[in-house]
Amino acid sequence: MNSIKEFMACDKPDGYAEKLLSELRKANERLNAFNNITEHLADGMPFSVKDNICVKGVETTASSKILKGYIPAFNATAVQRMLDNGFSFLGKTNMDEFGFGSFGINSENPARNPFDESYAAGGSSSGAAVATSILKHHVAIAESTGGSISAPAAFCGVVGFTPTYGAISRYGLIDYANSLDKIGIMARSASDIKYVFGILNGPDAKDTTSLDIKYKSENKKSIILIDQLIKNIDKDVESNFMGFVDRIEGMGYVIKHRSMPFIDKAIPSYYIIAMAEASTNLAKYTGFKYGFKNEDFTSNYNKFFTDARSAFGTEAKRRIVLGTFVRSASVKDRYYSQALKLRALLLQELNKLLSEGFILSPTMPIKVPKLEDVKKLSALENYKMDVMTIPPNLCGLPHISFPYAYKNGMPLAAQLTTSHGNDNAALDFVQEWERSFKYKFKYNIGELR
Amino acid sequence: MKIGLEVHVSLPTESKLFCSCRTYAEEPNTAICPVCTGMPGSKPVLNERALSIAVNIARALMCKVPTATSFVRKVYFYPDLPKSFQITQKDGPVGVDGKLFLEDGKEIRIRRIQLEEDPAKILRQDDYTLIDFNRSGTPLVEIVTEPDILNEKELREFMTELKSILYYLGVDIDRELKADLNISLSDVRVEVKNITGTKNLLDAAKYEIERQEKAIKSKQGIIHETRSYIEKEMSTAPSREKESDEEYGFIFEPDLTIYSTKRTNPVKAVYASKLAKEYANKYKVKEAAMRELILFNRDALALIESSKGKYDMKAIITAIELLQRYVKGKSRTSSETLGKVASLVEKGMYPDKETILQIEAGKDTNLGGNAASTAEIDKEIKQLIKENSALLKEYKKNTKVFNFIVGSVMKKYKANPRLVSERLEKILSSFRQ
Numbered sequence: 001m002n003s004i005k006e007f008m009a010c011d012k013p014d015g016y017a018e019k020l021l022s023e024l025r026k027a028n029e030r031l032n033a034f035n036n037i038t039e040h041l042a043d044g045m046p047f048s049v050k051d052n053i054c055v056k057g058v059e060t061t062a063s064s065k066i067l068k069g070y071i072p073a074f075n076a077t078a079v080q081r082m083l084d085n086g087f088s089f090l091g092k093t094n095m096d097e098f099g100f101g102s103f104g105i106n107s108e109n110p111a112r113n114p115f116d117e118s119y120a121a122g123g124s125s126s127g128a129a130v131a132t133s134i135l136k137h138h139v140a141i142a143e144s145t146g147g148s149i150s151a152p153a154a155f156c157g158v159v160g161f162t163p164t165y166g167a168i169s170r171y172g173l174i175d176y177a178n179s180l181d182k183i184g185i186m187a188r189s190a191s192d193i194k195y196v197f198g199i200l201n202g203p204d205a206k207d208t209t210s211l212d213i214k215y216k217s218e219n220k221k222s223i224i225l226i227d228q229l230i231k232n233i234d235k236d237v238e239s240n241f242m243g244f245v246d247r248i249e250g251m252g253y254v255i256k257h258r259s260m261p262f263i264d265k266a267i268p269s270y271y272i273i274a275m276a277e278a279s280t281n282l283a284k285y286t287g288f289k290y291g292f293k294n295e296d297f298t299s300n301y302n303k304f305f306t307d308a309r310s311a312f313g314t315e316a317k318r319r320i321v322l323g324t325f326v327r328s329a330s331v332k333d334r335y336y337s338q339a340l341k342l343r344a345l346l347l348q349e350l351n352k353l354l355s356e357g358f359i360l361s362p363t364m365p366i367k368v369p370k371l372e373d374v375k376k377l378s379a380l381e382n383y384k385m386d387v388m389t390i391p392p393n394l395c396g397l398p399h400i401s402f403p404y405a406y407k408n409g410m411p412l413a414a415q416l417t418t419s420h421g422n423d424n425a426a427l428d429f430v431q432e433w434e435r436s437f438k439y440k441f442k443y444n445i446g447e448l449r
Numbered sequence: 450m451k452i453g454l455e456v457h458v459s460l461p462t463e464s465k466l467f468c469s470c471r472t473y474a475e476e477p478n479t480a481i482c483p484v485c486t487g488m489p490g491s492k493p494v495l496n497e498r499a500l501s502i503a504v505n506i507a508r509a510l511m512c513k514v515p516t517a518t519s520f521v522r523k524v525y526f527y528p529d530l531p532k533s534f535q536i537t538q539k540d541g542p543v544g545v546d547g548k549l550f551l552e553d554g555k556e557i558r559i560r561r562i563q564l565e566e567d568p569a570k571i572l573r574q575d576d577y578t579l580i581d582f583n584r585s586g587t588p589l590v591e592i593v594t595e596p597d598i599l600n601e602k603e604l605r606e607f608m609t610e611l612k613s614i615l616y617y618l619g620v621d622i623d624r625e626l627k628a629d630l631n632i633s634l635s636d637v638r639v640e641v642k643n644i645t646g647t648k649n650l651l652d653a654a655k656y657e658i659e660r661q662e663k664a665i666k667s668k669q670g671i672i673h674e675t676r677s678y679i680e681k682e683m684s685t686a687p688s689r690e691k692e693s694d695e696e697y698g699f700i701f702e703p704d705l706t707i708y709s710t711k712r713t714n715p716v717k718a719v720y721a722s723k724l725a726k727e728y729a730n731k732y733k734v735k736e737a738a739m740r741e742l743i744l745f746n747r748d749a750l751a752l753i754e755s756s757k758g759k760y761d762m763k764a765i766i767t768a769i770e771l772l773q774r775y776v777k778g779k780s781r782t783s784s785e786t787l788g789k790v791a792s793l794v795e796k797g798m799y800p801d802k803e804t805i806l807q808i809e810a811g812k813d814t815n816l817g818g819n820a821a822s823t824a825e826i827d828k829e830i831k832q833l834i835k836e837n838s839a840l841l842k843e844y845k846k847n848t849k850v851f852n853f854i855v856g857s858v859m860k861k862y863k864a865n866p867r868l869v870s871e872r873l874e875k876i877l878s879s880f881r882q
Contacts, residue, residue: 054490062489072490074483170704174489178703207492208705276700280522283533284487297577301528327698336700 002191004045007137008086010448017041020446024090024135027445030117032109033130035063037091044088046138046446047196048131051092052099053141053183054172055079058089062174063107064097066311067291076172077204078141078183085199093127093140095148098282099176100124100315102151102385103374113155113368114442115410120371122152122364125186129156132186134443139196140186145176146270147389149184150401150415154363157403157411157439159430160186161193163423165396166211168197169204177277178209180270180393188439190402190430197423217424222254222357228263229388233365240412241362244404248360251432256356260349263391265342270394271383272326272339279323282316285309318379347395354397354419358429361388363401363415388415398423402430403439411440452604452654453596453631457589458615458622459567460502466566466588467493467536477581485586487531492704495520499588500543501713502620503564506590507544509614509718510559514710518543518564520702525695528578529568531585537565539699543710549594549614551606552722558595565589590620596631604654608647610722613744617719630654634661637671641685644678653678657685721750728753732762742766749773755784756791764794767865775805799865826872829858834876 021041028034035051036059049055052062054072056079061067075083083089096106104111104126111126113119114133121130128140129152142149144162153160162184170181185193185200203212225245230238249255287293287308294307312320326335353359365387374382392399392415399417406412418426465472468484468491483491500518507514519541522534547559569585571578592611598604615622628650630641641657644650657676664671677688721744728743729736743750749769756765768791789808793800800808833854851873858869 060490067489070489072483072488074490076490171492172490175704179701206494208494209703276698277703280524280534280698280700283524283526284489284531286526286533288528289486289531290488302526305526324698327700328696329698332698340701 002195003137003189004139004192004195007045007448012043012448016446016448017043020046020135023445027134027443030112031114031121031130031134032094032107032111033121033127033134034091035059035061035094035127038089041090042088044086046090046135047082047087048090048093048128048135048138048140049076049079050125050128050140050142051095052143052174052176053079054174055089055092058092060092060174061291062098063095064285064311064313064316065108065292066285066287066308067174069292070290072172074172076183077169077206078200079172081199082141082196087139090131090135090138093125093131093142095126095128096124097313097316098174098278099143099145099148099181100278100313100319102147102382103369103371104152105371105375106313106315110371111152112371113410115157115368118370118372119368119410120155120374122155122368124148124152125160126152128186129153129158129160132156132158132188133441134445136188136441136444136447138187138446139192141183141200142186143173143176143181143183144389144393145180145182145274146393147386149186150363150389150399150413151386153186153401154403154411154413154415155368157406157413157441158186158188159190159193159403159439160184160401161190161197161423161427162393162399163197163201164211164215164398164420166209167215167398167423168200169202169207169210171204171206171210175277175281177274178281179277180274180396182393182396188441189434190400190427191434193400194424194427194431197427201423213421215423216421217428218422219425219429220357221252222256223248224353224357224359225255225257226260226263226353226359226361227257228259229361229391233362233387234367236407237362237365237367237412240405240407241414244412244414245360247404247436251436254357258353258356260353262342262345262349266346266390266394267383267387269339269342269346270386270390271322272335273343273394275319275323276327276336276339277323279320279327282312282320285312287311315379343394346391347397350391350395350397350417351419354417354422358425359392359417361415361417363388363413367407367412368410392417396420398426400426400430402433404433404437406440450599450632450634450658451596452598452600454592454594454598454604454607455629455631456592456594456611456622457567457627458592458620459625460499460588460590461619461621462496462499462502462588464496464498465586466496466499466564467586470586472587474583477579477583479583481582481585485531486582487533493536493702495705495708496588497708497712500564500708500710502618503543503562503588503590504710504713505618505716505718506592506615506620507547507562508715509618510544510547510549510562510592512544512547512559512562514544515541516710517541517707518710519707520564520705521699522702523697523699525697527568528580529571529585531569531582535566535568536702536705537591538563541707543590549607549610550720550723551603551610552726555603557597557603557607560593560595562593563591565591596633601651601654601658605651608650609744612647613721614718616745617721617747618716626650630657632657632661633671634658635665635671637673639671639673640675641678642675642688645680649678649680652683653685656683660685719747719750721745724750728762734762734766738766742769746773752784752787756787759788760791761795764791767791767794767799771800771805772809775802776809793863794865797865797868798863799859799868800863801860804863823868823872826858826862826864826869827876829861830854830869830873830876833857 104123
């Protein structure tokens with residue numbers, strides 16, 4: 001029996017919801033997991049929603065000042081499906097503004113790592129990972145464009161699943177880069193995720209790119225390591241990861257080392273496509289109908305728009321400028337069009353490897369960093385942190401991040417990638433791992449005694 | 450002189466291009482939803498009916514229609530554009546390299562045809578501006594010609610032919626036509642943007658041709674610029690827009706997919722202009738009369754086609770005119786009714802409203818008999834002239850009397866007014882000699 005079904009079936013003690021909410025609010029003051037928490041928690045399994053996914057009647061800002069006060073008139077399809085299946089809305093989780101970041105620091109109040117508050121929670125779905133790490137019975141609806149589920153799940157020691165592109169409807173998701181955005185799930189076990197994935201996947205008439213396919217679980221009992229990815233990373237991360245690989249071998253998997261052409265082009269291709277699309281998505285924020293606006297309506301519309309758009313954070317502004325550049329007529333062929341070709345090539349190469357087995361890597365090239373330290377990173381150093389998470393994200397491949405060890409009290413995580421539509425294989429693999437490895441958490445808010 | 454056109458026509462769909470809102474509503478901002486107001490989180494879903502109509506337009510204008518079509522984002526900032534980008538087509542339009550023939554057979558090349566969404570409507574008041582999003586997201590087709598139109602006459606003809614072809618595809622563009630006019634008398638191109646309606650388009654062209662002619666004669670020169678049409682003054686003036694080609698930063702619309710044009714329901718194009726010429730030659734009637742009758746009249750065309758060869762075409766034309774005058778609210782008159790009316794006309798009769806309605810209702814058993822002979826008509830005319838001789842002396846000035854006599858004879862004998870008029874003229878002129 002799965003823990004969600006168990007939780008839904010059991011009787012909660014009187015005042016359960018109130019106690020949960022008050023403990024959560026207290027923890028949230030320190031950890032900044034939530035941008036807002038519901039006043040009344042209904043019966044049913046609590047679920048949180050990343051703040052770039054619309055919940056009817058609840059302020060949805062994608063952690064951006066420019067969307068302050070935006071209250072959607074509709075539920076995202078994913079949210080509606082959760083509500084229709086006995087889940088209770090708990091609150092909106094913190095994130096890097098519009099999903100722009102790998103550490104959660106591009107938010108007014110960055111989320112903090114529950115294992116140690118001086119450490120980063122990862123991003124951009126930082127709050128979703130923190131919430132999962134501190135709540136005993138809860139699932140998080142998160143979103144990944146280039147690694148926004150894997151990265152924070154890794155740093156906060158939870159399981160983060162990003163399905164095949166199109167598996168979960170994007171209707172109601174505030175776009176970062178539409179051809180890359182995927183709604184996904186975080187939980188404390190692969191089996192909880194599998195249960196929720198069963199509810200959320202499937203076609204949606206409101207999202208043209210949603211898929212209508214059967215999700216498989218095919219396992220060739222082989223693990224592919226892409227050598228270029230595992231070199232040039234933190235030495236501790238590398239040695240711990242190779243130790244983990246030995247354990248996987250012990251579980252009966254054949255380990256294969258491979259090198260992959262064009263893998264070094266994944267980061268630039270990703271950032272070019274992501275920024276090009278982001279710069280068009282962010283064009284709509286002109287302070288006209290919702291969110292931040294200049295109260296002075298007497299200026300001309302160009303000045304009015306410019307004033308409103310000053311509310312974007314630094315990283316958002318950077319991506320608007322770069323994204324507008326790479327799609328401009330004079331350089332489009334050199335950047336945007338080239339990146340699209342490389343994406344197709346990279347998918348081809350990844351598919352070749354996936355025909356042999358699953359691809360495994362550390363989730364992040366570094367150990368969980370201190371908040372102080374990531375704030376010092378340059379934009380380029382930041383982007384390089386996505387080296388492991390970008391390949392599957394760029395190509396829309398399902399992948400899952402899960403903890404495999406704890407060092408100095410902080411989790412270390414690995415990421416498994418499978419082929420399009422073989423989503424359940426990724427979940428089943430982690431379920432298999434969980435039989436011999438128990439995850440640790442510092443908080444268990446809402447625990448039933 | 451070279452004229453090129455970009456014509457925008459709105460498509461007759463029930464719902465908008467990317468959402469299920471109605472395409473029209475009286476009250477401002479009532480046919481709107483998160484998609485057509487660009488609310489964060491909303492996603493476009495293509496109205497396949499609109500695609501179908503656009504593909505049929507491309508086929509009717511003899512375009513190459515690619516097997517797959519796709520959309521792009523065209524980014525620019527303007528208050529009527531809620532997403533700050535318009536979903537339109539660029540590399541994958543519904544049609545390219547088409548053509549349209551003018552009356553004399555001259556070919557005007559069509560460069561491309563694309564499907565796109567209309568922005569909202571801006572209503573400028575004295576010191577503020579209102580925006581009505583009812584129009585936002587309604588489907589438009591943009592038809593771009595090569596600069597093959599060489600004068601005002603060709604421009605007028607082009608518009609007539611285009612409108613007729615679109616009319617027969619169910620796209621009535623009289624009300625909602627918008628066009629950009631590219632016009633160059635020298636080697637400098639001037640664009641007149643956002644002209645509404647065919648009349649304004651022709652007036653704008655006329656003004657612009659005269660303006661450029663004068664400028665060339667006076668050696669003032671013409672500058673490459675964008676102008677707008679001022680309806681009140683029937684003139685054009687430089688618009689405030691920038692002259693340089695704007696940077697739209699087109700990218701593929703990633704919320705949509707690639708659509709097959711094969712799935713669309715093909716509708717056969719009707720070239721009424723060509724048919725008018727054919728029928729005019731075949732049935733020995735005036736081409737102008739035939740064009741007048743069928744260019745924008747699918748019922749008339751259907752009636753002609755259903756009665757081909759059975760009656761004299763002149764009688765058919767008269768019968769159709771009569772039926773359309775008297776049988777209102779009926780979209781289609783049966784070919785049987787047409788036949789009966791036409792046979793009366795052929796006999797020289799001119800059935801009145803009452804008779805037409807009887808035929809239409811199927812109560813026409815006693816309508817047989819023959820039309821009055823010319824002798825009978827002459828006799829009646831002469832009688833009436835005798836009764837009104839005083840007034841008739843000045844009949845040239847007094848058309849009332851003339852019409853009275855024609856009317857009386859028509860009524861009595863159900864005679865064709867043309868025939869009666871002819872006879873009356875003849876008799877009157879013989880009196881004077």
